[in-house]
Amino acid sequence: MKNKNRDKISGRFRKQKKGGLAKTFCGALFILCYVFALVVTTPPIPIAVTNAQEPQEPQVILIGIKYNWTEERITQEINTVFGNNPTMVRIAKCESAMMHEKEGKVVRGKVDPDDTGLMQINKRYHEKHAKRLGLNLEDIKDNITFAKILFDQSGTTPWSASKKCWSL
Secondary structure (H helix, E strand, O other), rough: OOOOOOOOOOEEEOOOOOOHHHHHHHHHHHHHHHHHHHHOOOOOOOOOOOOOOOOOOOOOOOOOOOOOOHHHHHHHHHHHHHHHHHHHHHHHHHOOOOOOOOOOEEEEEEOOOOOOOOOOOEEEHHHHHHHOOOOOOOOOOHHHHHHHHHHHHHHHHOHHHHHOOOOO
Protein backbone atom coordinates (compact mmCIF):
# COMPACT_ATOMS: atom_id res chain seq x y z
CA MET A 1 0.00 0.00 0.00
CA LYS A 2 1.37 3.35 -1.05
CA ASN A 3 1.51 6.34 1.29
CA LYS A 4 -0.31 9.29 -0.24
CA ASN A 5 1.85 11.75 1.71
CA ARG A 6 5.11 10.65 0.01
CA ASP A 7 6.50 12.61 -2.90
CA LYS A 8 6.60 10.40 -5.98
CA ILE A 9 10.06 11.53 -7.08
CA SER A 10 12.05 12.02 -3.90
CA GLY A 11 10.18 9.64 -1.69
CA ARG A 12 10.10 12.20 1.12
CA PHE A 13 7.03 12.93 3.14
CA ARG A 14 5.12 16.03 2.10
CA LYS A 15 3.54 18.39 4.58
CA GLN A 16 -0.06 17.63 4.79
CA LYS A 17 -2.24 20.58 3.78
CA LYS A 18 -5.22 21.17 5.96
CA GLY A 19 -8.34 22.23 4.19
CA GLY A 20 -6.95 21.78 0.73
CA LEU A 21 -9.00 22.95 -2.22
CA ALA A 22 -12.05 23.85 -0.13
CA LYS A 23 -10.05 26.26 2.01
CA THR A 24 -8.51 27.94 -1.05
CA PHE A 25 -11.92 28.25 -2.67
CA CYS A 26 -13.43 29.80 0.49
CA GLY A 27 -10.56 32.32 0.71
CA ALA A 28 -10.99 33.36 -2.90
CA LEU A 29 -14.74 33.62 -2.44
CA PHE A 30 -14.25 35.82 0.64
CA ILE A 31 -11.97 38.21 -1.26
CA LEU A 32 -14.37 38.33 -4.17
CA CYS A 33 -17.30 39.15 -1.83
CA TYR A 34 -15.26 41.83 -0.06
CA VAL A 35 -14.33 43.56 -3.31
CA PHE A 36 -17.94 43.32 -4.53
CA ALA A 37 -19.16 44.88 -1.27
CA LEU A 38 -16.71 47.78 -1.70
CA VAL A 39 -17.85 48.41 -5.24
CA VAL A 40 -21.54 48.28 -4.33
CA THR A 41 -21.32 50.47 -1.20
CA THR A 42 -18.86 53.09 -2.54
CA PRO A 43 -20.70 56.14 -3.89
CA PRO A 44 -20.03 56.92 -7.55
CA ILE A 45 -17.51 59.62 -8.39
CA PRO A 46 -18.83 62.11 -10.94
CA ILE A 47 -16.58 62.42 -13.93
CA ALA A 48 -18.41 65.08 -15.88
CA VAL A 49 -21.27 67.30 -14.84
CA THR A 50 -23.59 68.71 -17.44
CA ASN A 51 -26.21 71.35 -16.94
CA ALA A 52 -29.53 70.68 -18.64
CA GLN A 53 -30.75 74.26 -18.18
CA GLU A 54 -31.36 76.73 -20.95
CA PRO A 55 -28.19 78.21 -22.44
CA GLN A 56 -27.21 81.42 -20.67
CA GLU A 57 -25.08 84.38 -21.59
CA PRO A 58 -21.43 83.73 -20.77
CA GLN A 59 -20.39 85.19 -17.44
CA VAL A 60 -17.60 87.71 -17.57
CA ILE A 61 -15.42 87.94 -14.50
CA LEU A 62 -13.45 91.14 -14.25
CA ILE A 63 -10.13 90.71 -12.53
CA GLY A 64 -7.81 93.55 -11.68
CA ILE A 65 -9.88 96.26 -13.34
CA LYS A 66 -9.72 99.61 -11.59
CA TYR A 67 -12.86 101.68 -11.81
CA ASN A 68 -12.57 105.38 -12.43
CA TRP A 69 -14.10 107.22 -9.51
CA THR A 70 -15.12 110.78 -10.33
CA GLU A 71 -15.16 113.48 -7.68
CA GLU A 72 -18.96 113.42 -7.81
CA ARG A 73 -19.06 109.66 -7.26
CA ILE A 74 -16.56 109.92 -4.38
CA THR A 75 -18.61 112.71 -2.76
CA GLN A 76 -21.73 110.58 -3.08
CA GLU A 77 -19.98 107.57 -1.47
CA ILE A 78 -18.64 109.67 1.43
CA ASN A 79 -22.09 111.17 2.02
CA THR A 80 -23.68 107.71 1.93
CA VAL A 81 -21.24 106.30 4.49
CA PHE A 82 -21.04 109.40 6.74
CA GLY A 83 -24.65 110.54 6.41
CA ASN A 84 -24.17 113.80 4.44
CA ASN A 85 -21.25 115.06 6.50
CA PRO A 86 -19.67 117.95 4.54
CA THR A 87 -16.65 118.00 6.87
CA MET A 88 -15.60 114.52 5.75
CA VAL A 89 -15.90 115.58 2.10
CA ARG A 90 -13.65 118.58 2.85
CA ILE A 91 -11.19 116.29 4.69
CA ALA A 92 -10.98 114.03 1.63
CA LYS A 93 -10.33 117.09 -0.58
CA CYS A 94 -7.56 118.31 1.71
CA GLU A 95 -5.96 114.93 2.41
CA SER A 96 -5.87 113.48 -1.12
CA ALA A 97 -7.38 116.06 -3.49
CA MET A 98 -10.36 113.65 -3.73
CA MET A 99 -8.21 110.99 -5.39
CA HIS A 100 -7.80 107.43 -4.26
CA GLU A 101 -5.53 106.50 -7.16
CA LYS A 102 -3.17 108.41 -9.37
CA GLU A 103 -1.63 106.87 -12.49
CA GLY A 104 -2.91 103.42 -11.47
CA LYS A 105 -1.38 103.48 -7.99
CA VAL A 106 -3.03 104.16 -4.65
CA VAL A 107 -2.28 107.69 -3.45
CA ARG A 108 0.30 107.86 -0.66
CA GLY A 109 1.04 110.70 1.72
CA LYS A 110 3.77 113.19 0.79
CA VAL A 111 5.01 113.56 4.37
CA ASP A 112 4.33 109.97 5.47
CA PRO A 113 4.07 107.32 2.73
CA ASP A 114 2.13 105.08 5.12
CA ASP A 115 -0.84 107.45 4.72
CA THR A 116 -2.97 105.58 2.19
CA GLY A 117 -5.78 106.29 -0.24
CA LEU A 118 -8.61 108.78 -0.36
CA MET A 119 -8.86 109.37 3.39
CA GLN A 120 -5.05 109.03 3.93
CA ILE A 121 -5.39 106.37 6.62
CA ASN A 122 -2.01 105.52 8.12
CA LYS A 123 -1.19 101.85 7.55
CA ARG A 124 1.45 101.80 10.28
CA TYR A 125 -1.21 102.46 12.91
CA HIS A 126 -4.40 101.08 11.39
CA GLU A 127 -3.70 98.29 8.87
CA LYS A 128 -3.83 95.41 11.39
CA HIS A 129 -7.16 96.61 12.74
CA ALA A 130 -8.54 97.06 9.23
CA LYS A 131 -7.44 93.56 8.21
CA ARG A 132 -9.09 92.05 11.31
CA LEU A 133 -12.30 93.67 10.11
CA GLY A 134 -11.76 92.27 6.60
CA LEU A 135 -11.00 95.68 5.11
CA ASN A 136 -8.29 96.53 2.59
CA LEU A 137 -7.18 100.15 2.97
CA GLU A 138 -6.08 100.20 -0.67
CA ASP A 139 -9.69 99.64 -1.79
CA ILE A 140 -11.58 102.94 -2.01
CA LYS A 141 -14.79 101.69 -0.39
CA ASP A 142 -12.89 99.96 2.42
CA ASN A 143 -10.80 103.11 2.89
CA ILE A 144 -13.96 105.18 3.35
CA THR A 145 -15.52 102.51 5.60
CA PHE A 146 -12.47 102.45 7.87
CA ALA A 147 -12.46 106.26 7.94
CA LYS A 148 -16.03 106.04 9.28
CA ILE A 149 -14.85 103.65 12.01
CA LEU A 150 -12.09 106.11 12.97
CA PHE A 151 -14.55 109.01 12.85
CA ASP A 152 -17.01 107.17 15.13
CA GLN A 153 -14.20 106.46 17.62
CA SER A 154 -12.28 109.75 17.54
CA GLY A 155 -14.18 112.33 15.52
CA THR A 156 -11.92 114.33 13.20
CA THR A 157 -8.82 113.92 15.40
CA PRO A 158 -7.12 111.41 13.02
CA TRP A 159 -7.10 114.17 10.36
CA SER A 160 -5.99 117.01 12.67
CA ALA A 161 -2.73 117.53 10.72
CA SER A 162 -4.75 118.99 7.84
CA LYS A 163 -7.30 120.83 10.02
CA LYS A 164 -6.29 124.30 8.75
CA CYS A 165 -7.34 123.19 5.28
CA TRP A 166 -10.73 121.64 6.05
CA SER A 167 -12.05 123.53 9.11
CA LEU A 168 -14.31 126.54 8.58
